Amino acid sequence: MMLYSLGSNGNYQLGLKHEEDISKPEKVNFPEQPKRIACGGNHTLILDQNGHLWACGDNRKLQCCQTFDDVIVDELINNLKPLKSDYIHEFQIANRKQWSMVAAGWEFSVLVGKDRRTVWTCGAGPHGELGQGEVGGSSLTKIMIPYLNQNEIILDISSSVKHWICVTNQGNVYGCGDGRKGQLGPVVPKMTNKVQFLAKVEHAHKVCCGLQFSAFLQETGRVSILGGDRWNLSEECMRWQDNNPKLSSLIVDISSNWSTLSLLDSNGRIYAFGRGDRAQKAHTVQNNAQTIAGGSEHNIVQTKSMEAYIYGWNEHGNAFNEDRQDVYQAKNLRLPGAVTYVAAGYATTWIATENE
Numbered sequence: 001m002m003l004y005s006l007g008s009n010g011n012y013q014l015g016l017k018h019e020e021d022i023s024k025p026e027k028v029n030f031p032e033q034p035k036r037i038a039c040g041g042n043h044t045l046i047l048d049q050n051g052h053l054w055a056c057g058d059n060r061k062l063q064c065c066q067t068f069d070d071v072i073v074d075e076l077i078n079n080l081k082p083l084k085s086d087y088i089h090e091f092q093i094a095n096r097k098q099w100s101m102v103a104a105g106w107e108f109s110v111l112v113g114k115d116r117r118t119v120w121t122c123g124a125g126p127h128g129e130l131g132q133g134e135v136g137g138s139s140l141t142k143i144m145i146p147y148l149n150q151n152e153i154i155l156d157i158s159s160s161v162k163h164w165i166c167v168t169n170q171g172n173v174y175g176c177g178d179g180r181k182g183q184l185g186p187v188v189p190k191m192t193n194k195v196q197f198l199a200k201v202e203h204a205h206k207v208c209c210g211l212q213f214s215a216f217l218q219e220t221g222r223v224s225i226l227g228g229d230r231w232n233l234s235e236e237c238m239r240w241q242d243n244n245p246k247l248s249s250l251i252v253d254i255s256s257n258w259s260t261l262s263l264l265d266s267n268g269r270i271y272a273f274g275r276g277d278r279a280q281k282a283h284t285v286q287n288n289a290q291t292i293a294g295g296s297e298h299n300i301v302q303t304k305s306m307e308a309y310i311y312g313w314n315e316h317g318n319a320f321n322e323d324r325q326d327v328y329q330a331k332n333l334r335l336p337g338a339v340t341y342v343a344a345g346y347a348t349t350w351i352a353t354e355n356e
Contacts (some may be wrong), residue, residue, distance in 0.1 A: 001352055002337060003028040007318030008347035011042035013057035015091045023317025023324070025333060025351060030054070030091050034352055039295070039345020040104035040123075041161070046091060051098035051114060054091040059083055061107045062139045063123030065094040095140060103159035104345075105129055105177075110164050111140070116153040119143055119166070119195070127162045127178040128193030135193075145174050147197045160209035160258070165198070167207045167216060173199040181212035182227030199226065208294070210274075211258035221251040223263060231259055233274035240271065247271075255294040257312070264292050268304060278313035279326040285309045295344030300351070301330065306338035308351050316347040 004025035005014040012019050015028045032048035039045075043057035043064055055064035066083040083094060101112035108123030108130060121130045122140040131143045148168070157166040163177030163184060176195045179188035185198045201224050206217035213228030215237075222241065228234030241248040250265035259275035268289045272281035278297045283289075291302040298312030298319045309330040310319050319327040337353035344350065 001033045001340070002355060003030045003034065004335060004351045004353070006320065006349050007345075008042075008316035011058040012087050012089045013039070013042050013044045013345075013348060015044060015056040015089075017089050021316045023314075023320060023322045025320075025335060025349075028091070034341050034343070034350075036102055037341075037343035037345075037350050038102045038104040038109070038159070039343070039348055039350075040109065041106040041346050043088075043104065043107075043109070044091075044345065044348070044350075045094070045102050045104055045109060047099055047102045051100065053094045053097075053099050053102060053111065055083060055094040056088045056091045058086075058107075059088050060086045061124040061137055063104070063107050063109050064088055065109050065111060065120075065122050065140050067095045067140050101154065101157045103157045103164055105159040105164060106161045108159075110157060110159055112154050112157055112166070116155075117145075117148055119145060119154075125177070125193070128191045129159075129162060129164065129177040131176040131193065131195045133193055143195060145195050147172065147174065155205050156207050158207045158209040158214070158256075160211050160214075160256075162211075163209060163214070165207050165209055165214050167201065167204045171200055171202045171204050172197060173201055173204070173207075173214075173216070175214070182229060183209070183212055183214050185214075185226040206254055208254050208256040208261070210256040210261065213256075213261070215254055215256060215261050217251065217254045221249040221265075223248075223251060223254060223261075225261070228261070228274070231275040233259070233261055237261060237263075237273040240273065253292065255292045255299070257294045257297045257299065259297065260294070262292055262294060262299060264289055270301070279319075279328045280312050282311050282328040282330070283309075284311070284330045291342060293342045293344045295348065296346045298327070298344060298347075298349070300342045300344050300349055302339050302342045306340070308333045308335060308339045308342055310349060313347070318344075318347045318349045320349075
């Protein structure tokens with residue numbers, strides 16, 4: 001496996017030792033196949049296939065998920081030390097626990113325990129993002145979701161700049177943070193620094209968060225949205241679903257930018273709603289998409305032929321244009337080896353491939 005990154009790197013968030021923005025993929029020193037990559041404003045978290053969490057980038061607010069135990073000797077992780085540095089230049093294992101899911105916001109991180117019932121947060125939460133009450137910042141701390149019943153587990157979690165949300169196997173939606181634009185639903189008109197029950201979305205199994213909205217994919221292919229009034233995102237998506245029920249029933253995945261929501265159907269087609277001023281909706285990969293990952297305002301697509309295409313906002317080179325111009329025609333990264341995973345963050349892009 002090879003892992004590549006490109007884009008914004010002023011805080012070492014690409015895991016490349018140096019801090020230069022780059023517009024061409026560089027190899028990252030990472031030994032495992034990523035299960036999930038979560039990108040914060042200037043930090044990056046990788047959950048590997050064994051459930052171990054790796055971190056790099058800005059750690060000044062403790063957002064890289066460390067605990068302050070003494071040196072730990074473990075059969076799998078030898079001589080693990082707390083991540084005390086302000087900046088983590090290369091990926092290091094962040095703690096000795098095992099995790100099932102990970103999400104990241106501007107200066108905070110959210111982890112779901114191996115049991116898929118406990119949630120831990122760390123970093124800075126000026127808008128209540130940590131869910132720890134009146135706490136401005138914190139190292140990795142367990143928080144309770146008091147509403148979970150004994151048969152309830154978390155299916156998915158997502159975060160944006162100032163809020164995060166999770167959805168359970170019973171269709172219950174929980175979250176905290178900034179709710180001023182409706183992204184936490186009518187239960188939270190402003191903000192909450194405690195995890196709240198937000199909504200019931202029957203048969204929801206996937207959630208993604210934009211800057212001012214939260215979207216849920218149901219097993220029927222229906223997409224439900226909290227917030228999204230700005231740029232007519234919610235109205236545009238709802239109208240398309242109502243007018244195209246057969247196409248809507250084929251939706252198998254969703255992804256979000258700060259201001260755009262993308263839907264992927266089982267035939268490999270992408271439909272996008274919301275803002276489009278930075279090429280966020282300018283995909284030209286038709287009938288061949290297998291996975292789509294949304295960053296701040298750019299997208300990367302893994303195709304059924306195991307290639308990676310990218311388009312959208314490109315100020316930091318994150319969309320593979322050296323001239324920093326936005327990418328309106330999806331570009332093939334043409335990496336050696338079959339693409340096995342793609343992810344995108346705050347002007348960063350990540351691609352895992354099989355060894356060539």
